[in-house]
Amino acid sequence: MRHDERYYGRFGGRYIPEVLRPAFEELEEAWKAAREDSDFWKELEGLHRDFIGRPTPLYPAPRLGKELGGHRLYLKLEGLANTGAHKINNALGQALLARRMGKKRVIAETGAGQHGLATAAAAAKLGLECEVFMGEIDMARQHPNVFGMRMFGAKVSPVLEGTRTLTDAVNAAMKSWTERVSDTHYILGSALGPHPYPAMVRELQSVIGKEIRKEILAREGRMPDAIYACVGGGSNSIGAFSAFLDEQVELIGAEAGGRGHKPGEHAARMGGAANVGIAQSYKSLFLQDADGSLLPTHSVSAGLDYAGIGPELAHLGETGRVRFESVSDEEALAAVKRTARAEGILPALESAHALALAYRELPAMPPDSLVVVNVSGRGDKDLFITAPRFDREDWLSFLKSEVARIERGEV
Amino acid sequence: MNGVERIQAAFARDAKIKLMTHAVVGYPDMTSSSRILRAMADSGADFIEAQLPFSDPIADGPSIVEANHVALRSGSRTLACIETLARLRAETDLPILVMSYVNPLLAHGIEAIVRRIAEAGLDGLIVPDWPDDEPELGLGEKCGAAGLALVPLIAPSTSLDRAHALTAASKSPFVYAVTRLGVTGRRTQLEESALERLSKLRARTGKYVAAGFGIRERSQVEALAGHADCAIVGSALVDAARAAHHAGLRDLPKAGGAAEETDPAAAVARLVRSLAGRE
Numbered sequence: 105m106r107h108d109e110r111y112y113g114r115f116g117g118r119y120i121p122e123v124l125r126p127a128f129e130e131l132e133e134a135w136k137a138a139r140e141d142s143d144f145w146k147e148l149e150g151l152h153r154d155f156i157g158r159p160t161p162l163y164p165a166p167r168l169g170k171e172l173g174g175h176r177l178y179l180k181l182e183g184l185a186n187t188g189a190h191k192i193n194n195a196l197g198q199a200l201l202a203r204r205m206g207k208k209r210v211i212a213e214t215g216a217g218q219h220g221l222a223t224a225a226a227a228a229k230l231g232l233e234c235e236v237f238m239g240e241i242d243m244a245r246q247h248p249n250v251f252g253m254r255m256f257g258a259k260v261s262p263v264l265e266g267t268r269t270l271t272d273a274v275n276a277a278m279k280s281w282t283e284r285v286s287d288t289h290y291i292l293g294s295a296l297g298p299h300p301y302p303a304m305v306r307e308l309q310s311v312i313g314k315e316i317r318k319e320i321l322a323r324e325g326r327m328p329d330a331i332y333a334c335v336g337g338g339s340n341s342i343g344a345f346s347a348f349l350d351e352q353v354e355l356i357g358a359e360a361g362g363r364g365h366k367p368g369e370h371a372a373r374m375g376g377a378a379n380v381g382i383a384q385s386y387k388s389l390f391l392q393d394a395d396g397s398l399l400p401t402h403s404v405s406a407g408l409d410y411a412g413i414g415p416e417l418a419h420l421g422e423t424g425r426v427r428f429e430s431v432s433d434e435e436a437l438a439a440v441k442r443t444a445r446a447e448g449i450l451p452a453l454e455s456a457h458a459l460a461l462a463y464r465e466l467p468a469m470p471p472d473s474l475v476v477v478n479v480s481g482r483g484d485k486d487l488f489i490t491a492p493r494f495d496r497e498d499w500l501s502f503l504k505s506e507v508a509r510i511e512r513g514e515v
Numbered sequence: 516m517n518g519v520e521r522i523q524a525a526f527a528r529d530a531k532i533k534l535m536t537h538a539v540v541g542y543p544d545m546t547s548s549s550r551i552l553r554a555m556a557d558s559g560a561d562f563i564e565a566q567l568p569f570s571d572p573i574a575d576g577p578s579i580v581e582a583n584h585v586a587l588r589s590g591s592r593t594l595a596c597i598e599t600l601a602r603l604r605a606e607t608d609l610p611i612l613v614m615s616y617v618n619p620l621l622a623h624g625i626e627a628i629v630r631r632i633a634e635a636g637l638d639g640l641i642v643p644d645w646p647d648d649e650p651e652l653g654l655g656e657k658c659g660a661a662g663l664a665l666v667p668l669i670a671p672s673t674s675l676d677r678a679h680a681l682t683a684a685s686k687s688p689f690v691y692a693v694t695r696l697g698v699t700g701r702r703t704q705l706e707e708s709a710l711e712r713l714s715k716l717r718a719r720t721g722k723y724v725a726a727g728f729g730i731r732e733r734s735q736v737e738a739l740a741g742h743a744d745c746a747i748v749g750s751a752l753v754d755a756a757r758a759a760h761h762a763g764l765r766d767l768p769k770a771g772g773a774a775e776e777t778d779p780a781a782a783v784a785r786l787v788r789s790l791a792g793r794e
């Protein structure tokens with residue numbers, strides 16, 4: 105018995121402990137029913153418009169396009185969605201589903217904090233209780249989002265196990281769910297994990313690609329030549345790519361090249377370093393050692409710092425439909441600066457990987473190429489990472505004076 | 516005698532409730548782990564459940580997760596863990612069950628690792644993230660061919676009908692019944708309804724029932740008697756080993772001091788004796 109709808113080539117599946125089986129059966133049923141229900145989509149579309157601010161702009165970036173060799177370059181600004189990234193598309197859709205299932209509470213894992221923030225906001229909007237699991241290291245490096253989540257009334261639970269980053273946050277959320285499945289829905293944040301999450305997250309993120317398609321056809325009257333997106337677990341990329349899989353459009357995923365090629369220095373799974381495995385309840389390509397234990401990863405961007413990749417993207421990479429390249433921390437940081445200066449847009453470090461790759465490749469493309477980069481999020485959350493690198497002395501003295509001011513009781 | 520037969524014989528020996536003790540192989544390091552496993556066999560365990568360390572143990576609570584990570588950091592590799600168990604096999608006739616998540620098995624190839632486990636003289640496999648509806652790895656057939664028991668896991672949320680279906684085709688003489696929702700670790704309050712369910716599970720499946728998750732002391736083992744055939748103890752033993760290991764790192768064993776306080780194997784032995792009702 106093979107469940108073909110669960111698989112993308114040889115990847116996917118649902119490798120869950122027995123205790124979670126009823127939860128997954130319930131979820132699968134509810135998702136099937138919601139998908140077929142026009143009222144569900146009508147409500148979601150209303151919230152897209154009123155709450156998220158969709159459609160997000162497809163911004164023509166004329167100065168960068170010219171600098172890079174006379175191309176027509178468009179940036180899809182998912183960072184202008186409420187809570188600052190594409191993550192809200194999925195979080196809100198699943199929160200609606202949770203309410204429909206009669207759940208009172210949602211839980212989520214988060215890396216960069218964007219998915220946690222989005223889930224917390226969606227829960228606040230829909231009146232659901234919310235708990236977010238976040239690795240201790242990510243809590244430190246993405247602290248503004250921790251505050252944000254708490255502002256929305258969510259409980260943020262630090263994960264102290266293992267690498268103390270996204271992988272362990274996924275484990276923690278899954279475990280917490282096993283203790284309390286009856287009134288809780290787990291809002292997984294990327295197009296990965298056990299079936300039906302990869303399919304469900306992709307569908308909820310496919311709005312990105314649909315909007316790009318509609319807008320680019322209206323403006324340019326043709327399909328783009330290439331679309332770039334960064335790939336952590338794969339939700340913004342599969343969302344942007346999904347409307348173009350059957351078209352003559354080159355699809356390129358940017359992975360975190362980190363600071364080197366050795367194990368632990370990067371999170372580039374599609375460059376040949378990863379092997380087939382079953383972890384976190386799905387089968388895909390994982391950075392792992394010879395005994396199947398997941399390797400630690402590194403990226404300057406918490407959202408790309410993950411040892412696995414969504415099963416559909418692993419498959420699309422294997423068939424050659426999506427090309428993957430890796431982008432170093434330094435290139436991504438440079439792309440943040442360049443995009444900000446040239447276009448007045450401050451991208452998230454994750455998204456900067458896609459931009460950096462486009463900046464690397466566009467000069468070699470035929471002039472007048474039509475290229476879209478999905479800018480999955482905005483860079484405000486990264487202030488504590490970018491500021492000390494770009495302007496160390498100023499940032500340090502600012503922090504010191506702020507600490508002193510708060511200690512003096514001036515706030 | 517193959518694994519299935521050895522397990523069957525151990526259950527059939529008498530009507531007393533049995534004790535299955537769990538250890539993470541390679542925790543806190545391979546040498547100590549070897550001594551811990553031997554101490555379990557010598558102190559009253561009826562079965563040994565030996566877990567292969569893995570980075571992402573999705574069904575385990577914090578204590579066992581940490582033991583997995585410490586074992587990995589101390590350099591415990593999968594094949595070396597199986598070697599350790601092969602040596603234990605030479606020293607005891609107790610059934611030894613390998614607990615592993617699916618990925619460490621997959622990494623070595625299911626066929627090869629099952630053969631290796633059988634060659635080491637071990638008796639069965641417990642794989643918590645290998646559901647019955649993802650059978651394409653062929654784990655069931657490969658274990659069957661090697662005479663190993665692939666032990667079905669039954670959750671509190673598993674219906675009796677489903678439990679029956681899960682066990683009907685299984686050659687394992689017993690099922691692993693998880694006594695509560697959640698992960699390993701926290702003490703379980705054994706309610707009357709949970710105990711009754713174990714009895715029903717036994718009747719419905721016709722298998723011996725080993726019950727675990729949150730069993731920490733002798734009184735719980737006694738409460739299970741008559742409802743289950745075996746009590747499984749994991750986190751409590753890992754905790755005992757950890758406490759002694761940490762104490763041993765802190766202060767050198769005092770002359771005349773109790774070994775239990777600084778020697779993980781001695782600490783585990785003491786708890787196993789207590790769980791087995793030997794003191």
Ligand SMILES: Cc1ncc(COP(=O)(O)O)c(C=O)c1O
Pocket residue numbers: 189190191215216217218219293294295334335336337338339340341406407408452454455480481482
């Ligand atoms: C802004 C942004 N982009 C991208 C990602 C990576 O996730 P995914 O590959 O699922 O889009 C994250 C994850 O946190 C993110 O916050």
